[in-house]
Amino acid sequence: MKRVILFLVEAVFIFGIGTFARAQNNAVGPTTSTPAESKASSGSGAATEEFVIGPGDILGVSVWKESEISKVVPVRSDGRISLPLIGELQASGQTPRQLEAEVTKRLREYVADPAVTVVVQEIHSQKVNVLGMVSHPGSFPLVKPMTVVDAIAAAGGFRDFAKQKDLYVLHKDAGGKQARVPVNYRDVIKGVHPEQNIELQSGDTVVVP
Numbered sequence: 001m002k003r004v005i006l007f008l009v010e011a012v013f014i015f016g017i018g019t020f021a022r023a024q025n026n027a028v029g030p031t032t033s034t035p036a037e038s039k040a041s042s043g044s045g046a047a048t049e050e051f052v053i054g055p056g057d058i059l060g061v062s063v064w065k066e067s068e069i070s071k072v073v074p075v076r077s078d079g080r081i082s083l084p085l086i087g088e089l090q091a092s093g094q095t096p097r098q099l100e101a102e103v104t105k106r107l108r109e110y111v112a113d114p115a116v117t118v119v120v121q122e123i124h125s126q127k128v129n130v131l132g133m134v135s136h137p138g139s140f141p142l143v144k145p146m147t148v149v150d151a152i153a154a155a156g157g158f159r160d161f162a163k164q165k166d167l168y169v170l171h172k173d174a175g176g177k178q179a180r181v182p183v184n185y186r187d188v189i190k191g192v193h194p195e196q197n198i199e200l201q202s203g204d205t206v207v208v209p
Contacts, residue, residue, distance in 0.1 A: 050095040051143075054125025055079055059091065061103060064115035069107070072121065085110045096120060128200045130155040132208035133162035147197045148183050151206045163209040169198065170205040 053059065055077050063069045073081045079092025086106040091099055096118040107114040126142040128151055135156030140146075146154070148169060158164060167183040183206075187193040200206070 050097065051120060051123075052126075053091050053094055053096065053099065053120065055092055056124030057091075057120055058122035058124070059096075059099075060117075060119040060121045062117045062119070063103075063107065063111070064117075066111060066114070069111070075125070092125075126202040128202065129205040130208070131205060133159045134208050135159060142200070142202050146200050148185070148200065148206055149188060149197050151200060152185070152208070155206075158208065166209050168207050169200070170207065171201065172203060 053075060055075050057075045058072065059075065059081065060072050061070060061081075061083060069084050071083060073083065075081055075091045079090055080088050081091045082088050083103065086103065089102060089106065094102070100116045100118045103118070104114050104116045107116065123141040123143055127139045128142055128146060129139050130151050131137050134152065135158075137155060140151065140154045148167065152158065164185040165187075167185050169181040169183060170178055171181055172178050181196075181198060183196045183198075184193060188197045
């Protein structure tokens with residue numbers, strides 16, 4: 001009888017250890033990778049070009065724990081900005097990250113390990129125009145990639161009697177020569193000529209007769 005009892009006790013003990021081990025493994029879950037490993041395994045993905053600062057834009061330049069240096073500054077017509085301690089520097093033509101690096105480099109003479117952040121608070125340098133028979137004609141900031149269809153939507157859509165088959169885009173090429181690109185909006189939205197739904201560049205004008 002005692003042998004039977006001992007056998008049962010040992011069986012229960014072994015079963016309990018196995019159950020506990022499985023529970024611990026489940027609690028830990030699958031092995032996780034470091035951020036670097038995750039990035040490497042997922043690949044770089046589709047990179048998008050970062051915004052390029054231009055004259056008229058409003059920048060927020062923040063330096064951690066340095067409120068007297070942190071400023072909201074406009075980019076002047078000459079493309080430059082002014083900041084305390086470091087004076088004037090070129091902002092136009094740079095991305096926010098590039099400008100952060102330049103401000104950080106110059107501040108190292110005055111501040112130990114400066115942590116700089118540059119944010120574009122208002123965009124005035126890059127814009128497209130939509131004119132003619134739309135609800136809200138005018139200029140629209142080019143904050144992100146914008147197609148002809150996007151521009152029409154931003155302008156509130158067509159007014160009555162708009163000639164949707166006869167749109168055109170006025171675009172300047174690299175040499176400064178203006179080209180007129182015809183767009184049949186009806187075909188574009190039907191998927192007949194999707195290549196006409198071109199991605200607009202800063203300074204382009206969409207005309208709706």
